[in-house]
Amino acid sequence: MYSIRKKLGIILVACSVIAIVFSAVLVNFTINRTFNKYVSANQVERNNRIVQYFEEIYKRDNKWDKNSGIEITKEAYIGNYCLTLSDNNKKMIWQMNLDTLKPGKHQMMDGSNQGIYNSQTFEIKNDNKIVGYITIGQFSSIILSDADMNFRSSINKSIVLSVLITLIIVILISIMLSKQFSNPIKEVSDTSVLLSKGKYDARSKTKTNIIELSKLRESINTLGEKLEMQDDLRRRLVSDISHEIRTPLNILENNLEAMIDGVFTVTDERLESLNDEVIRFGKLLENLNIIKELEAEDATLKLETINLEELIESVVKDFELSVKNKNMNLNLNYVKENNYKVLGDYDKLKQVFINVLSNSIKFTNENGLIIVDVKENKNNIIVSVKDNGIGIKKQDLPFIFERLYRGDKSRHETDGSGIGLTIVKKILMLHNASIEAQSEEGKGATFVVKFNKA
Numbered sequence: 113m114y115s116i117r118k119k120l121g122i123i124l125v126a127c128s129v130i131a132i133v134f135s136a137v138l139v140n141f142t143i144n145r146t147f148n149k150y151v152s153a154n155q156v157e158r159n160n161r162i163v164q165y166f167e168e169i170y171k172r173d174n175k176w177d178k179n180s181g182i183e184i185t186k187e188a189y190i191g192n193y194c195l196t197l198s199d200n201n202k203k204m205i206w207q208m209n210l211d212t213l214k215p216g217k218h219q220m221m222d223g224s225n226q227g228i229y230n231s232q233t234f235e236i237k238n239d240n241k242i243v244g245y246i247t248i249g250q251f252s253s254i255i256l257s258d259a260d261m262n263f264r265s266s267i268n269k270s271i272v273l274s275v276l277i278t279l280i281i282v283i284l285i286s287i288m289l290s291k292q293f294s295n296p297i298k299e300v301s302d303t304s305v306l307l308s309k310g311k312y313d314a315r316s317k318t319k320t321n322i323i324e325l326s327k328l329r330e331s332i333n334t335l336g337e338k339l340e341m342q343d344d345l346r347r348r349l350v351s352d353i354s355h356e357i358r359t360p361l362n363i364l365e366n367n368l369e370a371m372i373d374g375v376f377t378v379t380d381e382r383l384e385s386l387n388d389e390v391i392r393f394g395k396l397l398e399n400l401n402i403i404k405e406l407e408a409e410d411a412t413l414k415l416e417t418i419n420l421e422e423l424i425e426s427v428v429k430d431f432e433l434s435v436k437n438k439n440m441n442l443n444l445n446y447v448k449e450n451n452y453k454v455l456g457d458y459d460k461l462k463q464v465f466i467n468v469l470s471n472s473i474k475f476t477n478e479n480g481l482i483i484v485d486v487k488e489n490k491n492n493i494i495v496s497v498k499d500n501g502i503g504i505k506k507q508d509l510p511f512i513f514e515r516l517y518r519g520d521k522s523r524h525e526t527d528g529s530g531i532g533l534t535i536v537k538k539i540l541m542l543h544n545a546s547i548e549a550q551s552e553e554g555k556g557a558t559f560v561v562k563f564n565k566a
């Protein structure tokens with residue numbers, strides 16, 4: 113097994129080596145071909161020049177002898193080619209010594225023809241009549257001069273040098289690049305290992321400008337936050353449930369003991385208060401049971417088309433007395449002609465608005481105002497319940513829909529178990545609907561419920 117960094121490094125270097133070697137070979141090949149063309153063109157020019165030279169010699173002397181044009185042999189020795197002059201009957205007049213040529217230098221750039229002597233014969237004309245022949249021979253079809261050879265080898269050296277420099281640069285870049293990829297991935301992987309070991313405060317810190325890696329980092333951090341929050345809730349849930357159960361039990365136990373011991377006289381009032389505790393206790397268990405049922409995978413709804421404004425109106429009516437008792441105003445607004453039909457379970461949706469409205473009444477002081485607005489747009493029906501009560505602290509807002517979460521108990525000694533909104537959220541989820549809370553502490557709270565239209 114390789115680390116991602118090593119693997120990426122190997123892949124990058126391997127790809128670059130292949131690309132560099134391939135382009136070096138291609139460049140070398142192209143340069144050689146062009147260079148060969150250039151040298152052969154030079155050679156053709158040279159041949160024409162030699163033929164022209166002998167034609168002029170003949171024009172001047174009108175005959176051939178042993179010294180005709182012999183001066184050119186100096187150039188031929190230097191140029192490493194061999195000349196043979198013949199008359200119009202192909203009888204040799206003079207010939208350079210073949211042994212003086214240096215075969216080692218006779219090579220094509222691609223190495224072919226090396227050492228194989230080949231020659232070409234050209235006609236020498238005077239007044240359009242053939243007066244002789246000049247044969248030019250050499251050990252390869254292309255002869256490279258010293259300057260040519262130097263040029264060729266310096267090009268090859270530059271190619272090798274640039275390959276080496278490019279390789280070093282590529283290796284450095286691939287080390288840096290693979291680091292850019294591997295560091296954040298390694299950190300995310302380390303974070304996930306820590307999370308799996310129960311260290312929920314572990315977070316990935318290395319930032320990256322690679323979108324996918326940045327998303328990966330964000331999601332592992334969100335996962336960490338969620339796990340931390342869930343862990344926190346789980347702990348609180350256990351302690352809250354035991355607290356919620358212990359409180360009424362203690363009250364019952366103490367009071368009953370006191371009555372048995374004769375410390376308290378048994379009065380109707382005392383019995384009623386104890387009965388209230390038993391009822392509260394029973395309600396808590398009942399609510400926990402409702403949550404359990406709503407969370408069950410086979411939770412079912414009795415679906416029917418519901419006129420939401422009618423349902424809410426009936427809930428508002430149910431609260432008339434409590435509103436009156438607190439001298440509050442509860443306004444319900446909707447447009448009669450509009451269509452507020454949703455598909456849902458009547459009893460469960462009624463429970464939703466009972467819980468939300470009862471909270472608004474509970475957390476709003478006397479003379480307060482509660483406004484319920486039912487609105488619609490193209491796809492949704494939106495119900496908002498707004499009060500001007502004590503509001504919700506900013507740090508409590510994200511948790512109020514969690515089980516047994518009760519915002520800042522010291523602020524309100526009102527009864528409740530922190531289950532109402534959990535039930536609301538679960539019922540709405542089953543209806544593909546959503547709920548959101550907005551609030552400013554001291555200024556009231558607004559709950560917005562959004563349904564899809566039936």
Ligand code: ADP
Pocket residue numbers: 467471472473475499501502503504512513517518519520527528529530531532533534556557
């Ligand atoms: P309970 O009302 O039984 O405490 P809920 O789940 O209904 O539990 O509500 C959770 C918490 O949300 C409450 O304890 C309270 O702090 C806060 N809350 C809910 N509705 C309101 C509201 N209208 N105004 C202020 N706080 C609210």
